[in-house]
Amino acid sequence: MDDGINQSRSMLSMKFTVACAAVAAIALVNQDDENDQGNEKLFTVYKVIIAAMITHVIVTHLFTLLSSSCSGSQFETTEDDADADAESDGWSFPPNGWIKCNVDGSAPKDKASGCGGVFRDSNGSWLYGFAISLDRGTSSTIELSAISIALDIAWDRGFRRLILETDSLTVADVVNNKDGACSQRPHEKKLVEIIRDKKEKRKWDVRIVHSKREGNKVADWLANLSHGLQVGDQIELLKLPHGCFSCQKLMLEDTRFAKAKIGRSMIDRLRCIGMKGGSFLLVMFLVLSPYVVHVPN
Incomplete structure (x- = not known):
């Protein structure tokens, strides 16, 4: 475009x-x-x-x-730009031509683990959402699983310029190998290798960055939604769930914050x-x- x-x-x-x-x-x-x-x-x-x-x-x-x-989001992004943008207090619009995906994992002690994610365009419009129930695992393992799943969904849906945000700074650093960060658990190491292969060996542009929890609320809501599923089950949301007031409210809060941030820099x-x-x-x-x-x- x-x-x-x-x-x-x-x-x-x-x-x-x-x-x-x-x-x-x-x-x-x-x-x-x-x-x-x-x-x-x-x-x-x-x-x-x-x-x-x-x-x-x-x-x-x-x-x-x-x-x-003049445009609030029309620029060519770099990994440093994406990092700085994600480290703000709330959600922000991706650049024009880019898709932003927020993912989150949930690993409660008394329930099955799960993850969720939402894809949005440069206008903040909902493109796709998912919630998946997983076997129990550490919080880092579930977060890595969420990233891996989101990358597959993005590729299958034709999203070739992607900013993927996670609220786990440790996972973001490990995936991007920042300052020699690495995981000591064999299963997590395997997931990290899979994610790096998906990111680097496919013909697309992907940024995996850290986001504060304030900008990751919709993904957190979807991750919690997975707790009502059987292990292995998945919910696909092609549209914003209109019957759910809480999710609509979170989406509206994200959009309002992103617009306010653009206004402050005008x-x-x-x-x-x-x-x-x-x-x-x-x-x-x-x-x-x-x-x-x-x-x-």
Whole structure:
């Protein structure tokens, strides 16, 4: 989707340049060399060509600036960006073209273990949810199982740009091998290897990052939902469960927080646009002034 938008913008700017160049060419063909005003027309043609070239560059950069600065989530993410974003107090929108999945595992002592997860797009809309009952295991084992299951679901559903958030910092560090973090349990080591293979050997872009519990409430609700299932059973939620007020409330809280976070940074975004826009105008004036300012003989 992003590629299509960028191509449309580039085509619009290119068409403008071609139109200006066409006007200049027509003027050049129609000019009369024997006319006393021939040199003035030729000079005008040069001004049009130069103005078209400069406008093409300015329009292209201005479109890029506006798309990256005005949008709340339209940017190319990096792993550091995803980490910083996930470490905020609540849930946040993924970038345009990306899918965010929050997962959580639950391993109570008196019940079967389970996990859950939710996939949302850059608008915060529900794409898919799941809850699965698992055999009993440690909290880290269940969290790793949730990540592995979520990766398979994402791949099967065609999500090729994925930010996967877990509220277990230990698991996130182990999966990403940060600072030499590793698991000592054989079963967990096997799960970590499986997750790394899925992440690195498939043709997609995946970020697995830590999220605070405040941004992982929907996944926690789904993980608790799994406790009512038999081991091995699974619930698939293709849509937000409208009959469940608590889940709807959590989704609404996430969206409100994400929008508020974007609003808090809007002043900084506008200031950045003003500074860069002013720079563009200054450069345009300095470049064009020799051609548009009439100097009397």
